Amino acid sequence: MARVAPIGKITPISQAGRKTTQRTVGGTYQAVFVMGIISLLLLGGIGSRLAYLQIVEGKTNQERAENNRIRTIPKQPVRGTIFDRKGKVLASSRLSHSVFIWPIAQTKNNWDKTVERLARVLEIPEEEIRQKVTQSDYSAPTLIRIARGLDVGQITALKEYNSDLEGIEIDIEHVRDYPEEDLGAHVLGYTGELDAEQLEKRKKDGYRLGDIVGQMGVEESLESQLRGEWGGKQVEVNGKGKVLRILGQKEAKAGKDITLTLDAELQKVAAATLGRRKGAIVALDPRNGEVLAMASYPTFDPNIFSGRITPQMWEELQGEGNPFVNRALRGFPPASTFKVVTATAGMESEKYPPGTVLNTFAYLRVGGTAFGEWNKAGFGPLGYVRALAWSSNTFFGQIGRGVSGPTLIDWSRRYGFGEKTGIELSSESGGLIADEKWKQENYDWEWTVGDTINMSIGQGFTQATPLQVAVMFAVVANGGYRVTPHLFKEEKDESEWRTSLDLEPETLETLRSGLRAVITTGTGSKLGYVPMAGKSGTAEAPPGPTHAWFGGYAPYNDPEIVVVAFAENSGGGGSKVAGPMVAKVVDAYLKGKK
Known part of the structure; x- marks a missing residue:
């Protein structure tokens, strides 16, 4: 029968065992110390980053957040009507469908598929669309017009692809109309969007990307009177771009009507x-x-x-006889x-x-x-x-x-x-x-x-x-x-x-x-x-x-x-x-x- 040590009796530990135990305990303390230091460094880094984001870039990030939910929808003014000396309309405005891009609706890298689909429906080169967005800025909270005068087929196609076209909107706006067609064309002139060079020259006068201006004739020479003043809305939207509420609104001011000496x-x-x-x-x-x-x-x-x-159209228009x-x-x-x-x-x-x-x-x-x-x-x-x-x-x-x-x-x-x-x-x-x-x-x-x-x-x-x-x-x-x-x-x-x-x-x-x-x-x-x-x-x-x-x-x-x-x-x-x-x-x- 084996002998059992009496309860309460302590068995002596050898010198070698004591040393081993001391090393184990010491190693544990050291590991805990190192881990503590690492944790402190990590927490310090995170805290520093948070402090940087809040203190240094807080305003910028707040603006980005605001831009993601605040949209500026500009309202172009109705251009003034041009009459002949007896009150006959020579140039006025009519309603037309236009398509706009909201650049900030998605990241720049995600635009490729949208641009590709949009270009195919509108029959516009992809590069032309990208150029318009780049000219404005991919983080712009305002709408950018891509095309005017959409026909029924294009409107239908865009609505069918609506789920694949994030940040795309179709809206109605006024476009110039000349009821007598080519009658007095050289006198009346025509209107068109500002190009990059024209925009640079007119920024100081309050013009912006997408503005329609007179490009020839009295449309050009009387631009300041015919133009009117921009209006618009500032709205809050959700993640899907749905308008939640209107934050502010300014009515557009129509341009001045002009009477010409022409009969x-x-x-x-x-x-x-x-x-x-x-x-x-x-x-x-x-x-x-x-x-x-x-x-x-x-x-x-x-x-x-x-x-x-x-x-191609412009080249054809410039053709025979310099019209x-x-x-x-x-x-x-x-x-x-x-x-x-x-x-x-x-x-x-x-x-x-x-x-x-x-x-x-x-x-x-x-x-x-x-x-x-x-x-x-x-x-x-x-x-x-x-x-x-x-x-x-x-x-x-x-x-x-x-x-x-x-x-x-x-x-x-x-x-x-x-x-x-x-x-x-x-x-x-x-x-x-x-x-x-x-x-x-x-x-x-x-x-x-x-x-x-x-x-x-x-x-x-x-x-x-x-x-x-x-x-x-x-x-x-x-x-x-x-x-x-x-x-x-x-x-x-x-x-x-x-x-x-x-x-x-x-x-x-x-x-x-x-x-x-x-x-x-x-x-x-x-x-x-x-x-x-x-x-x-x-x-x-x-x-x-x-x-x-x-x-x-x-x-x-x-x-x-x-x-x-x-x-x-x-x-x-x-x-x-x-x-x-x-x-x-x-x-x-x-x-x-x-």
């Missing part, structure tokens, strides 16, 4: 008269400079810019219409008073150059009236040579040639009235007598726009005042729109008699069924056919309207091609008054 019915007549002939027709009131009609062909329909314009060029504001050799200026310079200089009679020839020879008469024979002795009626080149060549270049240049500029008229269209050219300095700078050659003779018949370096030519005819029609042509209808006294050239009464009477003789006995006698006065012009335009001009005013004894027609490279002569165009517009105006 829509006369504009239609001018456009129809011009037809598909490359050129321009301008009609204005000679008493105050109000532009009644301004047609240019080729033209375009500004409604196309209410939707997306692809690079965006307003030929009423483009410079061309004015030809014999310019003889009004030459006649004025001759009479007002007193070198060739109103009673002057000069012999005419088959040509004028200056040095080695012969300046020919258009009938190749001359007309015998002529005074101003018959010289204007038959448009004698050698008569007015002698006048120009006699008064000298500086005098002719001076009177050209008094009539308004060589500078912009001041009409509210940025595309206007000032034309060209060359002088000695200009020729030295451009040709390194002195001004010659030949240059003066060329100018006296509206050729050589001289360039004038149809609008400038209309202003010239207005001087004769209104009794010697140079008017400022304008499109914005304002209630001002006539005197505020015109400046006197201080012409002698005899000068004015001679000019009027000469321009009336053009219709009664001269080159425009086939237009005698209309009670007007005027002047034709046929400009050389090598290597192409000649340009045709005609300008006139009516009624000849109490003028109310000036009309100038220009046909580019038409051939055929001014009286034959452009004259009937002027007569038709004048006739329509006079019948309209009855």
